[in-house]
Amino acid sequence: MIYLDHNATTPVDPEVLNAMLPLLREHFANPASPHPAGQAVARLVDRARRDVAILAGARPRDVVFTSGATEAANLAITGVLATAPPNRRRVLVGATEHPAVRAAAQAAVELHGGRVQTVRVHPDGAIDLSHLRALLHPMPPSTAGSAADPEGSGGPRGRGEADEVALVAVMAANNETGSLNDPRPVAALAHEAGALFLCDVTQAFGRIPVSVTEMGIDLAVASAHKMYGPKGTGALIAGRSVRARLAPLIHGGGQERGLRAGTLNTPGIVGFGAAARIAAAMMDDEAIRQRAQTDLLFDLLVGWLGAEALEVNGPVEDGSARPGLVRLPNTLNLRFVGADADAVQSCLPDVAVSAGSACHGGGSEPSPVLLAMGRSAAAARESLRFSVGRFTTVDQIHAAAATVARAVLRVQSLRAVGSGEVPPPAEPGEPELPAASGRPAAGWTGEVSPTPGRTPELPVPRSALP
Ligand code: PLP
Numbered sequence: 001m002i003y004l005d006h007n008a009t010t011p012v013d014p015e016v017l018n019a020m021l022p023l024l025r026e027h028f029a030n031p032a033s034p035h036p037a038g039q040a041v042a043r044l045v046d047r048a049r050r051d052v053a054i055l056a057g058a059r060p061r062d063v064v065f066t067s068g069a070t071e072a073a074n075l076a077i078t079g080v081l082a083t084a085p086p087n088r089r090r091v092l093v094g095a096t097e098h099p100a101v102r103a104a105a106q107a108a109v110e111l112h113g114g115r116v117q118t119v120r121v122h123p124d125g126a127i128d129l130s131h132l133r134a135l136l137h138p139m140p141p142s143t144a145g146s147a148a149d150p151e152g153s154g155g156p157r158g159r160g161e162a163d164e165v166a167l168v169a170v171m172a173a174n175n176e177t178g179s180l181n182d183p184r185p186v187a188a189l190a191h192e193a194g195a196l197f198l199c200d201v202t203q204a205f206g207r208i209p210v211s212v213t214e215m216g217i218d219l220a221v222a223s224a225h226k227m228y229g230p231k232g233t234g235a236l237i238a239g240r241s242v243r244a245r246l247a248p249l250i251h252g253g254g255q256e257r258g259l260r261a262g263t264l265n266t267p268g269i270v271g272f273g274a275a276a277r278i279a280a281a282m283m284d285d286e287a288i289r290q291r292a293q294t295d296l297l298f299d300l301l302v303g304w305l306g307a308e309a310l311e312v313n314g315p316v317e318d319g320s321a322r323p324g325l326v327r328l329p330n331t332l333n334l335r336f337v338g339a340d341a342d343a344v345q346s347c348l349p350d351v352a353v354s355a356g357s358a359c360h361g362g363g364s365e366p367s368p369v370l371l372a373m374g375r376s377a378a379a380a381r382e383s384l385r386f387s388v389g390r391f392t393t394v395d396q397i398h399a400a401a402a403t404v405a406r407a408v409l410r411v412q413s414l415r416a417v418g419s420g421e422v423p424p425p426a427e428p429g430e431p432e433l434p435a436a437s438g439r440p441a442a443g444w445t446g447e448v449s450p451t452p453g454r455t456p457e458l459p460v461p462r463s464a465l466p
Helices: 014-024 036-056 069-083 099-112 129-136 183-192 266-305 341-346 368-372 377-381 394-418
Strands: 063-066 088-094 115-119 164-169 196-200 219-223 234-238 310-312 331-336 383-387
Touching: 014 266, 036 063, 036 219, 036 234, 036 266, 063 069, 069 088, 069 099, 069 164, 069 196, 069 219, 069 234, 088 099, 088 129, 099 115, 099 164, 099 196, 115 129, 129 164, 129 183, 164 183, 183 196, 266 310, 266 331, 266 394, 331 394, 341 383, 341 394, 368 377, 377 383
Parallel strands: 088 115, 088 164, 164 196, 196 219
Antiparallel strands: 063 234, 219 234, 310 331, 331 383
16 A cells, blocks of 8 residues: 555654553553652653644643644634624634634634634635735725625624624645645734634644744644644644633643643653654655655656646646645645546555545545635546655655556546547456557556555656656
8 A cells, every 4th residue: 555645644653652652551640640650641741742832833831732633723713712702703714724623613603603704715725815804804884885795704794893803714734735824924914903813733733844933823733643643632732821812612620721621641642742853853854855756746647647637736836837835745636637536546446645635524525625726626526635754655656656647547538438539448347548648558457556665567668757
């Protein structure tokens, strides 16, 4: 299996596992217990808190451990709305936010009142700052008309009633396309309007530099399992003054300074700390290597399928169709024109990739992220996300490119057969490739089972690749 789905989750780094095992064996005590065994564990938790804080550019006290980014986002949004004044209950959410943020915002306004409005993104996935500005400072009701409510998604509000924004939620890096947002201008706009800024850094954390202090982020949410830590552990990172404006979601023994009650998940937290430490040491080198791998994957696919058969979902380099630099180095989201992504995926038993987000429940609905970027439903259904990781090798990229290219050509040719564009093959089984592809049919019909460490045989010599 070639695993190219690191944005869905990452394997646990062996060093992380080693750091966690003592917590499951000898260091099992409760860190809230005053006896020496408990205090020994409390020191390990403190160290993890410090390591996560360092990676986030925050103070250790600002880290509230949770069960993951989803819980952290729910705590942040519901927690802010619970204490917001009645005239400040609007929540602005980027159009490509993860469901953890979008659904949490919707639930929070249903519980505490207010409304959610969507901030548009540009076709490359970056947040539209002028639309954000317009939503933060809507025209007064007297001038309200067609253009006064720029989004119009929030429903009616009382005439003359103040309707300020409590929270702006814009992610640092998108999980499906890798598109990046610079948090600084978003923070500046939010603060100027008296709103708090929530930044989902789940996909950015450990991959690109994040500093909540320098970037003006009031509330950040992150998750261990996206950075080679364990599943079921994450954090909300919030400075003291912001924490004072949060109401907890979970009530109990007062752990995490009263913001998240419940006995700490000590193996998970210590694993998260170890993952943060490793990421801090490896981030720069990993980014260079992973960018080279996603670029190689793109070049190989263009070589096999032709540039016209591919479209990049996300930023592209100026004046070219190549993937741009303003994206997560490990992520490449491609549309394969004329090849349904689910069908391609079903031809890829040995390559793990994603059509849409794993967190969308695997339905065949087109990705809301791609639709928000202006892609058609048909284009979204033909799109696949590749996300490489710490243990991905160049050989795996070569093997995956060949296997994916075969699968795409197979699906395209089956579609052509189905539509009557080409005659069906004489024998049941694999269809002949359309002559127009300009590629030899022989050799393209079998599935590739890549041997680890070896590039599978290709139908034309490797030297034919660009
Ligand atoms: N935010 C983003 C951008 C994500 O990619 C994910 C997971 O896919 C989440 C939030 C939710 O994280 P968790 O699985 O820790 O709840």
